Amino acid sequence: MINEKIIVAGFGGQGVLSLGQFIAYSAIHEGKEVTWLPAYGPEMRGGTANCSVVVSDETVASPIISIPDTLIAMNKPSLYKFVDRVKPGGVIIVNSSLITDKVERTDVKVLYVDAGALAIAAGNAKTANIVVLGAYIKATGVITKESAIAAIEKKFSDKPKVIPANIKAFELGYNIE
Amino acid sequence: MSERELMKGNEAIAEAAIRGGCRFFFGYPITPQNEIPEYMSARLPEVGGVFIQAESEVSAINMVYGAAGVGARAMTSSSSPGISLKQEGISYIAGAELPCVIVNMVRCGPGLGGIQPSQGDYFQSVKGGGHGDYRMLVYGPSTVQEAVELAYSAFDKAEQYRLPVMILGDGMLGQIMEPVSLPEMKDISKLPRKEWAADGSHIGADRKIINSLYIEPDILEAMNIKLNNVYIDMSKNEVMCEEYLCDDAEIIITAYGTVGRIAKSSVQMLRKEGIKAGLIRPITLYPFPTQVYAKHVARAELKNILCVELSIAGQMIEDVRLSVDGKKPVSYFGRGGGNVMSAEDIVKVIKEGR
Structure with missing residues (x-):
């Protein structure tokens, strides 16, 4: 049974909250249950932002995550804030465009994603969060690639011009060795 | 729908x-x-x-x-x-x-x-x-x-x-x-x-x-x-209340609103460890589901009720105590200031017997 707890954290403006929402939309697309809870506050571009996403086969009771299965850290303060809380055997995805440090823990699977460079390669620097979405889907298998692409297409249905770059960003993230 | x-x-x-x-x-x-x-x-x-x-x-x-x-x-x-x-x-x-x-x-x-x-x-x-x-x-x-x-x-x-x-x-x-x-x-x-x-x-x-x-x-x-x-x-x-795994419960957690769902996760975690926990979650806060508490405190195997709220002193606990009417001990766990307890925090409180 799937019961995946994800914390996505970074600077405001990096698409941290929307990355969490893409995971949530993907989960709904395949009939799973999900909660998306933002840490809200006087948030702004450049401030800190994070959200907790729980994906489950059953109705989600608590949306509060104390021990995440997966941490997606888009900046250095976020990595250090949450790194020790990740469940042993869990996954940490590090945005290596901004974080040059290496994760010292050896009991977790760590994936370094140069999200900024890959987003530029995809043709739109704003797609860095979608690169990470691709890497996340590949690394955990909680949600299928098809659901994630369907979520991207649905979310951008009012701005179809940006869909190709986002799909390319997703593929680049998904295909990281 | x-x-x-x-x-x-x-x-x-x-x-x-x-x-x-x-x-x-x-x-x-x-x-x-x-x-x-x-x-x-x-x-x-x-x-x-x-x-x-x-x-x-x-x-x-x-x-x-x-x-x-x-x-x-x-x-x-x-x-x-x-x-x-x-x-x-x-x-x-x-x-x-x-x-x-x-x-x-x-x-x-x-x-x-x-x-x-x-x-x-x-x-x-x-x-x-x-x-x-x-x-x-x-x-x-x-x-x-x-x-x-x-x-x-x-x-x-x-x-x-x-x-x-x-x-x-x-x-x-x-x-x-x-x-x-x-x-x-x-x-x-x-x-x-x-x-x-x-x-x-x-x-x-x-x-x-x-x-x-x-x-x-x-x-x-x-x-x-x-x-x-x-x-x-x-x-x-109009009284509405969710009773979750209460029928054989030795410990009942009671909480409302979002804390009610967090407490539900705690009940699931405790049950996995063989601890007979249940949840009473009032949905109407007024009228309060007094009879639901009265029903469960009449059971001999129920030992304790833990009220959990996002409040330091506790507020709903007063209605819980009125409903329990002294027939079982009622204890309390709360967080405040905007801090929210996790399901694990509630489990810890129960295991420590508070």
């Missing part, structure tokens, strides 16, 4: 209220409920409704009073400090026997406090935050879907009993996104005519007066008795 879509609690409540017949919304901004007026401002004009951003909370609740007085389905929402400002108007609405819906997405207090989730407005909501002998029907939804269902029927209940209905959420419920199925739009043109409404249709016949002033003691006492009979009637018919 529609296909499931991902919606924020605040927006889902607003849409559900509109589908339940809300056509007038009067509000004033405050975090963490701003998505309700934002959504209403865009959506109400689409259904022929009216949205007004008032100059203050006091003004907003009195606009609700006026619209309700002519029989419209009117609503306001705010968060704790704003709800405090509305209390005078809520008391007048209760005194004038008018239906309306009020949403409080609670933040921390006292005073301006903070903008994070809290359950510190329980007393204010269920014991009468304004002056005088009155009650409201108070709901404490736990999930976005439950909030949708309660908001959808809230106007029907408010009109049935002719009193304010409060949906008591918190910042977490307002901000969380979950999949929801939305109910069908109600056809409000088919609603029965409100004989008491001062809608101008009685001109030349019997005058309809919306008022809460009764100078003569005997007349006011009769009014108080009439209102109390409504509250007694409501207490017989």
Whole structure:
């Protein structure tokens, strides 16, 4: 049974909250249950932002995550804030465009994603969060690639011009060795 | 019911209220409920409704009073400090026997406090935050879907009993996104005519007066008795409560709203370890599900009840203790200031035998 707890954290403006929402939309697309809870506050571009996403086969009771299965850290303060809380055997995805440090823990699977460079390669620097979405889907298998692409297409249905770059960003993230 | 879509609690409540017949919304901004007026401002004009951003909370609740007085389905929402400002108007609405819906997405207090989730407005909501002998029907939804269902029927209940209905959420419920199925739009043109409404249709016949002033003691006492009979009637018919794995429970956690769902995870974790835990989650906070507690405290195997709230001193615990009536020990665990306990925190409290 799937019961995946994800914390996505970074600077405001990096698409941290929307990355969490893409995971949530993907989960709904395949009939799973999900909660998306933002840490809200006087948030702004450049401030800190994070959200907790729980994906489950059953109705989600608590949306509060104390021990995440997966941490997606888009900046250095976020990595250090949450790194020790990740469940042993869990996954940490590090945005290596901004974080040059290496994760010292050896009991977790760590994936370094140069999200900024890959987003530029995809043709739109704003797609860095979608690169990470691709890497996340590949690394955990909680949600299928098809659901994630369907979520991207649905979310951008009012701005179809940006869909190709986002799909390319997703593929680049998904295909990281 | 529609296909499931991902919606924020605040927006889902607003849409559900509109589908339940809300056509007038009067509000004033405050975090963490701003998505309700934002959504209403865009959506109400689409259904022929009216949205007004008032100059203050006091003004907003009195606009609700006026619209309700002519029989419209009117609503306001705010968060704790704003709800405090509305209390005078809520008391007048209760005194004038008018239906309306009020949403409080609670933040921390006292005073301006903070903008994070809290359950510190329980007393204010269920014991009468304004002056005088009155009650409201108070709901404490736990999930976005439950909030949708309660908001959808809230106007029907408010009109049935002719009193304010409060949906008591918190910042977490307002901000969380979950999949929801939305109910069908109600056809409000088919609603029965409100004989008491001062809608101008009685001109030349019997005058309809919306008022809460009764100078003569005997007349006011009769009014108080009439209102109390409504509250007694409501207490017989409207109590809602979730009982989860309680039948063989040795420990019962009791919590409402978002804390209720966190506690549900704790029960699941404790059960996996073989500890017989259960959950009593009041859905109506007034009327309070006293009988549910009375039923379970009569069982010999029940050892302890733990009340969990986002409040340091505890508020609902007083109603829990009244319901338990000294028949079992009731202990307490709370967090405050906007800090929210995890399911693991509650499990730890139970294992430490607090």
